[in-house]
Amino acid sequence: MAEAHQDQLDTLPKFLRERGRTLGERHVAMRVKDRGIWKCYTWKDYLEKVRHLTLGFVKLGLQPGEKVLILGENKPEWFWAELAAQAAGGVAVGVFTDCVPKEVLYYAQNSEATIVVAHDQEQVDKVMEIKTQVPRLRKIIYWDPKGLWNYKDPDLLSMDRVLDMGKAHEAQQPGLFDQLVDRGCGEDVAVICYTSGTTGLPKGAMLSQRWLVDGIREWAGVDGWDRPGMEYLSFIPPAWATEQGLGIAGGLVAGLRLNFPEEPETVQENIREIGPEILFYGARLWESVNSMVQARILDSTALRRWLYHRCLSVGLKVADRKIGKKGVGLFWGALWWLAYQACFRALRDRLGLSRAKVVYSAGGALSPEIIRYFLALGIEIKLFYGSTEMGVVSIPRTGEIRPETSGRPMPWAEVRISEDGEILVKSRYMYSGYYKNPEATAAKLKEGYYCSGDFGYLDEEGHLIVIDRMEDLKPLSRGRKFSPQYTEVRLRFSPFIRDVLVVGGQERDYVGALVNIDLENVGRFAESNHIAYTTFTDLSQKPQVIELIREEIRKVNRTLPEHARVMRFVNLHKEFDADEAELTRTRKIRRSFVEERYRDLIEALYSGQRELAVEATVTYRDGRQGVIRTLISVNEVI
Amino acid sequence: MKEMDQVGMQEQVSVRVLEIKGLGLHFGGLQVLTNVNLELKDGEILAVIGPNGAGKTSLLNCINGFYRPQRGSIIFRGKPIHRLKPNKIAELGIARTFQNIELYTGLDVLDNLMAARHIHMKRGALAGAFFFGPARREEIRHRQVVEEIIDFLELEPVRKKVVGMLPYGVRKRVELGRALAMDPSLLLLDEPMAGMNLEEKEDMARFILDVSELKSMPMLIVEHDMEVIMDIAHRAVVLDFGNKIAEGPPREIVRNPRVIQAYLGEEEESTVG
Numbered sequence: 001m002a003e004a005h006q007d008q009l010d011t012l013p014k015f016l017r018e019r020g021r022t023l024g025e026r027h028v029a030m031r032v033k034d035r036g037i038w039k040c041y042t043w044k045d046y047l048e049k050v051r052h053l054t055l056g057f058v059k060l061g062l063q064p065g066e067k068v069l070i071l072g073e074n075k076p077e078w079f080w081a082e083l084a085a086q087a088a089g090g091v092a093v094g095v096f097t098d099c100v101p102k103e104v105l106y107y108a109q110n111s112e113a114t115i116v117v118a119h120d121q122e123q124v125d126k127v128m129e130i131k132t133q134v135p136r137l138r139k140i141i142y143w144d145p146k147g148l149w150n151y152k153d154p155d156l157l158s159m160d161r162v163l164d165m166g167k168a169h170e171a172q173q174p175g176l177f178d179q180l181v182d183r184g185c186g187e188d189v190a191v192i193c194y195t196s197g198t199t200g201l202p203k204g205a206m207l208s209q210r211w212l213v214d215g216i217r218e219w220a221g222v223d224g225w226d227r228p229g230m231e232y233l234s235f236i237p238p239a240w241a242t243e244q245g246l247g248i249a250g251g252l253v254a255g256l257r258l259n260f261p262e263e264p265e266t267v268q269e270n271i272r273e274i275g276p277e278i279l280f281y282g283a284r285l286w287e288s289v290n291s292m293v294q295a296r297i298l299d300s301t302a303l304r305r306w307l308y309h310r311c312l313s314v315g316l317k318v319a320d321r322k323i324g325k326k327g328v329g330l331f332w333g334a335l336w337w338l339a340y341q342a343c344f345r346a347l348r349d350r351l352g353l354s355r356a357k358v359v360y361s362a363g364g365a366l367s368p369e370i371i372r373y374f375l376a377l378g379i380e381i382k383l384f385y386g387s388t389e390m391g392v393v394s395i396p397r398t399g400e401i402r403p404e405t406s407g408r409p410m411p412w413a414e415v416r417i418s419e420d421g422e423i424l425v426k427s428r429y430m431y432s433g434y435y436k437n438p439e440a441t442a443a444k445l446k447e448g449y450y451c452s453g454d455f456g457y458l459d460e461e462g463h464l465i466v467i468d469r470m471e472d473l474k475p476l477s478r479g480r481k482f483s484p485q486y487t488e489v490r491l492r493f494s495p496f497i498r499d500v501l502v503v504g505g506q507e508r509d510y511v512g513a514l515v516n517i518d519l520e521n522v523g524r525f526a527e528s529n530h531i532a533y534t535t536f537t538d539l540s541q542k543p544q545v546i547e548l549i550r551e552e553i554r555k556v557n558r559t560l561p562e563h564a565r566v567m568r569f570v571n572l573h574k575e576f577d578a579d580e581a582e583l584t585r586t587r588k589i590r591r592s593f594v595e596e597r598y599r600d601l602i603e604a605l606y607s608g609q610r611e612l613a614v615e616a617t618v619t620y621r622d623g624r625q626g627v628i629r630t631l632i633s634v635n636e637v638i
Numbered sequence: 639m640k641e642m643d644q645v646g647m648q649e650q651v652s653v654r655v656l657e658i659k660g661l662g663l664h665f666g667g668l669q670v671l672t673n674v675n676l677e678l679k680d681g682e683i684l685a686v687i688g689p690n691g692a693g694k695t696s697l698l699n700c701i702n703g704f705y706r707p708q709r710g711s712i713i714f715r716g717k718p719i720h721r722l723k724p725n726k727i728a729e730l731g732i733a734r735t736f737q738n739i740e741l742y743t744g745l746d747v748l749d750n751l752m753a754a755r756h757i758h759m760k761r762g763a764l765a766g767a768f769f770f771g772p773a774r775r776e777e778i779r780h781r782q783v784v785e786e787i788i789d790f791l792e793l794e795p796v797r798k799k800v801v802g803m804l805p806y807g808v809r810k811r812v813e814l815g816r817a818l819a820m821d822p823s824l825l826l827l828d829e830p831m832a833g834m835n836l837e838e839k840e841d842m843a844r845f846i847l848d849v850s851e852l853k854s855m856p857m858l859i860v861e862h863d864m865e866v867i868m869d870i871a872h873r874a875v876v877l878d879f880g881n882k883i884a885e886g887p888p889r890e891i892v893r894n895p896r897v898i899q900a901y902l903g904e905e906e907e908s909t910v911g
Contacts, residue, residue: 035785036797146790147848265795 010186011209013050013087015252017181020047027229029251030076033262033270041076049076049163051177053084056166058176060115060139064089064183067111067192071095071104071127072119074234074260077143077159079248081117082191082238086209087181092191093204094239097123105130108137111192111204111435116140117159121147124156131155186210191248192435193241195388204435205388207241212249215429218412219245219392220254223382225278225358228255233276235260235267241388242362246280271352278358283366286381289351290370294495298524308347311339315376322375323402336378344377353379360384360395368403368559369493375401382407385466390450391429394464404559405463415464416449422470423456424449455483475506482511482564484591490559491566494552495521499576499583501594502566503602510567512605514598515549516575522548537630540571546635553637567637568605572598573614573630604634653680655715655824655856656701662709663696663880670696671707671880678824681854683846685861685871685888689900692877694860695737698826701858702734703727714824729757733822735813737829737860743802747793747812748784750801754819755780784819791815791845807838814845825849825857831866839863843870864892876900 023043030041068085082092093111104126118124143159190209194202220226234247250256261270318336348354371381385406386392396407409415413427433441456466468483484502491500498518504511533539557565576582604612615629656678663671671693686694699705703724712720765773831839868888876884878900
């Protein structure tokens with residue numbers, strides 16, 4: 001058995017050993033910013049750390065198949081711990097750093113972890129709190145000793161000590177590491193990623209070595225990041241399957257050079273220092289980069305503003321030609337080059353995107369306008385579609401960016417749409433099932449296809465368009481359905497709309513919207529149009545402002561199917577506020593709570609009223625309450 | 639490991655770091671401190687509390703040489719310091735922070751901390767100007783010390799930010815960082831938590847405890863917030879109108895009737911409260 005797999009590079013530890021042997025000290029595998037300096041680890045260092053850590057784990061009694069829970073920010077130590085767990089025949093289990101002790105307890109119990117590798121005092125404290133409730137947990141290993149100087153627990157030890165133990169063990173049994181690595185094969189479970197199900201407790205999706213090794217090799221080939229030494233900034237949580245693919249496997253299989261930011265708060269700064277060539281931003285991050293640029297431009301000098309807007313209109317024109325599959329043409333190509341030299345180059349440098357070649361995002365929440373904006377700067381955001389269970393299903397290929405779509409299915413994946421519009425997937429690189437939960441695994445399979453739970457369709461060119469989660473679709477009368485989130489994301493792109501709640505209902509004929517104007521930008525609009533106003537409430541009800549919002553809604557309506565268009569709306573008299581539980585702390589609307597709270601207004605949207613008197617209590621930061629009384633106009637979008 | 643051994647050693651010896659005997663200070667006819675006696679042992683966190691105008695900050699100003707007391711003596715590690723200039727006292731290893739933050743607001747965090755290393759810099763201005771060989775090596779060494787402090791106080795995200803642009807709570811932390819950068823053997827903190835919100839207070843308390851644990855640094859803290867004092871101080875001294883009216887563990891101090899009276903005025907009110 002061992003012989004058969006020996007020469008085949010079918011596991012990550014084998015890849016590491018191979019890279020360590022061939023690239024050795026000549027190439028840098030990872031960099032981490034520490035004490036203000038980028039510290040380098042060569043492939044030889046990477047291999048050595050993992051070798052010692054593996055043997056340290058063995059010395060601590062880690063048996064094949066046992067789980068190592070890893071709890072920390074993106075740091076080389078995280079990656080070493082995962083590789084060492086796999087090399088020793090174990091399985092890595094990633095946990096998000098913002099988990100509370102109760103969640104850590106669930107992951108530790110559910111995965112039957114025997115060793116926990118934790119980042120620092122904060123994470124160690126969580127583990128200490130729940131330690132006694134996890135019978136199989138033997139050791140807790142930390143890598144950042146700050147604040148842990150006086151912890152006296154015998155089961156707690158530093159990673160440096162474990163590395164030393166491994167080194168000593170190696171001296172006794174020199175060939176052991178190689179034997180252990182040889183024992184691994186492609187079907188081994190490499191890592192368990194917990195997916196936060198919308199219903200019930202999180203489930204542990206098992207990913208095999210083959211998923212990581214072959215899956216990533218093919219992906220890198222399709223998207224052209226298989227050239228070793230491309231710079232990558234690792235900051236999305238490794239507990240998430242995407243970072244398992246890009247960071248952990250991408251680093252080993254595709255040879256990406258991994259860079260670790262100093263702190264989560266310094267990512268923006270560190271990105272600029274590294275200038276990554278391949279990167280992944282979540283939808284929110286792209287949005288915040290975009291609004292940061294817009295805000296900075298507004299504060300800039302008139303000349304710069306003028307230049308920026310001239311260049312951007314050229315950029316957008318070129319972006320539209322690319323999207324419309326018309327060739328860019330010599331004329332526009334030349335103009336874009338000028339715009340790039342005059343503006344985009346400096347702008348991209350500021351954002352750390354000057355060298356960005358392969359750029360990803362995922363999830364349905366990214367507005368097409370954002371994709372168009374970055375395309376104007378010459379950055380193709382590839383909004384891919386996939387999940388922990390399905391792996392990567394579809395990616396827009398280079399030169400085929402369509403802002404609305406997630407591209408064509410990958411060569412290894414087959415997509416089918418069920419009768420009620422659910423996306424079904426069959427893929428060569430799927431997960432190996434949920435850990436200790438075959439019922440849940442079976443429930444997701446229908447005739448050999450994985451049921452994604454996502455609503456979407458394939459367009460005439462075979463591009464996949466993902467609208468929303470099936471369960472988040474809202475009904476309209478006559479059995480029609482629409483996706484509030486889909487519309488809201490698009491409306492929110494307007495600089496004048498800060499938040500919006502889109503509503504419908506079984507017995508309602510059309511879609512309505514509660515709009516939160518953006519005080520800053522609408523205020524600026526009022527100023528330049530000589531509209532006098534006193535308060536947020538007053539501003540929101542000005543006829544010119546209502547007309548402004550109406551026009552924004554009209555624009556979005558044109559991109560929506562007829563039945564999903566917003567027909568009536570109100571401008572809310574106050575902003576949604578997290579202090580009043582209308583928003584979560586991450587600024588997501590608490591839908592049902594808000595719908596209940598503004599029930600009268602929502603009813604007015606459907607009753608044909610023109611105006612509604614509203615009285616609302618407002619809770620201030622210090623807990624006092626006040627009352628706002630006002631007339632709100634109910635507006636139609638024609 | 640090394641630090642742990644140090645802690646053990648110092649616990650055994652328990653050296654007196656600071657000894658103040660019969661300290662008296664007046665400005666003209668105004669008596670600010672009257673016959674104040676106190677002692678600070680190595681590794682100890684001593685809180686000085688008292689109502690407004692009790693003379694707490696004046697006491698700190700006497701220790702670090704801003705004020706010249708008319709009576710009494712201040713002995714720092716066996717050496718009388720009450721006749722020395724502030725810069726000499728700083729060189730002896732007494733660092734402090736201020737109630738109203740005294741940083742170079744136009745410089746960034748890194749430069750503020752590097753400035754504190756000045757007392758340890760040996761190369762002259764000329765060598766520094768050419769910046770090679772020894773001067774360069776020295777700069778690197780000091781930068782390392784400063785980077786350790788940045789790491790310790792979690793100041794990485796603001797390393798290159800101008801201090802004047804930082805929020806208040808962060809500036810307070812930078813000030814603590816600057817005091818630490820002097821590599822002191824006694825730390826005087828003047829209201830380190832003043833004007834902070836709860837979260838910032840908790841962070842600051844943790845940093846102070848970490849400093850105390852890691853370096854077994856003796857500290858004298860002037861603070862208003864009794865909850866903070868109860869959490870972090872080993873011992874507290876209460877001043878009222880320049881007189882020391884009580885001394886002991888914080889938990890006993892808060893029950894002391896004289897202290898309650900000084901803080902709340904009349905005895906009846908305090909029993910009601």
